[in-house]
Amino acid sequence: MDALYRITESLDWISLIIFGCMLSVALARQFTTLPLTEFLSVYVSSRFIKISQDGRVDNHHSYRYIGLIIYGISISLIIFKLVDTPSSDRGFTDFVLILTAVSAFLIFKHYLSKLLATVASFDDLLTSIDHERNLYRAALSVLLMVVVIFMYYVFPSSNSFILVVAAIAGVVIFIYHFLVFYNHLNLITTSFFYFILYLCALEIAPYLLLYKYITV
Template identity: 30%
Template sequence: MEFILREITSTNWLTIIITVCLMLLATAKRVNMLRFTDFMMLFSNSKYIISYQKLNKLSSLFNAILLLFQVVSVSLFLYLCFGVFEWKVTPNQITLYFKIAIIYTVIVICKLLVEKIVATIFSIDSIIDEYLFYKVSYRNFMGVILLPVNIVFIYALQPSKIAFIILLILLIILNTIMLVSFYKKNENIILNHLFYFILYLCALEIAPYFILYKLIS
């Protein structure tokens, strides 16, 4: 039998990051247990969206905690991606993680602010508020999905390029399904402003992720 040696690196700071994720989820549950329960069922039914889309703003404490959780969890997954794909970046490890987290946070916040400004300019605040709540809720839940994935690849399995490529494809598919379902629901509005919709997709849904990679690398 041929043994494959795995390089073991210090996971102390990674353990702290994962603990922070768990603490944020526990805090969100403590803030509003019923809403947290509905949120955890987000992909199986639309009760969370229907119940809270018009009643709650993104600035609520519950949403703020989950948005912070998304940043911490997604940034950890991106950090693992940089290691697996051996992208040439400096510096490494914890400094790289915080660099990813800071840039990701700035991009997320800037996108939200720009979208709110666009909504105010074109007097479409109601639909944009619904869209932002819908989008942020599903992406927060993707952060929940990525948490056990991060734990498995940090402590149990050797990360591989194939596994991460499959994960990235699945995340893109899930994100696309989520966006398309909302666009389909508001098809008439989009068709009446098709040029601005295409401009929005290019400027605020695609470009920021290229900027994220460029800034980190």
Template identity: 25%
Template sequence: MDMNAIYRNADYHTIETVLLVSCLALVAYAKISNEARFRRFLEAFVSDKYLKLYGKEQDPNLNRFNIPLFLVQIIIFGMLLWLAGAYLGLVSLHINLLLIIAALGLFIMFKFYLEKIIATIFDLNSFLEKYNFYKLTYRSLIAIILTPLIALLVYNPIHEKIVISATISLFLLLNIIAWGRILRKHQKFLTGKLFYFILYLCALEIAPYLIVVKMVF
């Protein structure tokens, strides 16, 4: 009878666990800070009440409700980028997850301030504030919706192909819906100033990514 010990490598997912628990804590904090606002926030995909009510604030993007949700967004999207990249063979799971999240956060902040500069040049500051608030709202809600799927990918990768495909598909679908709702909200602006909007879209959405690609390559 072979009594030799068999060693097994156990992965306790310490970093992933800390990040996911942190996300839950941040969401809980946002809910506790303003429960009525949080309930309206969860209905953003089916109702415009949240956007109409809180989009009128002096600075709707920087407050104790949105900042925690923005952090959740960075963490969850960073984990999705890490897991999807590893599954597609673009990155290794041995790459530091915190580094990817930090890089994503820096890129978003870089893009945010670049947009502010461009918006100032084209006199779009008021529109930009509302536009960023809409994006922040929808993407924060998307991050919360994706959190259970990210946890499933981390702790139970048995059906990884199905879960990762479902997660990426859901991410893309929700972003398409969000963009559709944002464009519908600005339908009057688009009808009269389509060329102006295309110019704005190129300047605020495409240009930052092109600059980053140029800097990297």
């Protein structure tokens, strides 16, 4: 009974967070003339990425900023579900700590990447990569929010489902990273050594450390 009460109490604030995320997407749609379906077309086509990068479309920023926020929240909710157990006493404070850690991790990595790109003179390359990666993340946030809903409301007690879905989410995130770097392969060759240094130091090592922190 206590475990059921704790789960119900947890779902109260989780429901508010999910509702807030969905409301934010709806508000973003009201402040732009760009259809949400066109923004989400980055799942299957690079056309929107190209036209938004060269300035032909500049009304996507509300989707992008809100999507990036939801991306961080969704990742944090997935991590919270992975570390939460019926015997543990984790709550909103623990989620805030996870969200703070994830946000600090992404922000720190972003600005450290900028610094390295400036020192190694591949600013334009990193700007292009960040633009594409942020669009992928913002679009992916919608899918991740659906995943979160399934994890918390459809299969809340199925550990195997939670692990499989978390693994699939990790694979999808890896794939979009791969696509971003593959699309910039020609530009990468001009600064190959420094880019490999950036890749190892800021794209691979941090995620390995984060994985070790979560699993320990």
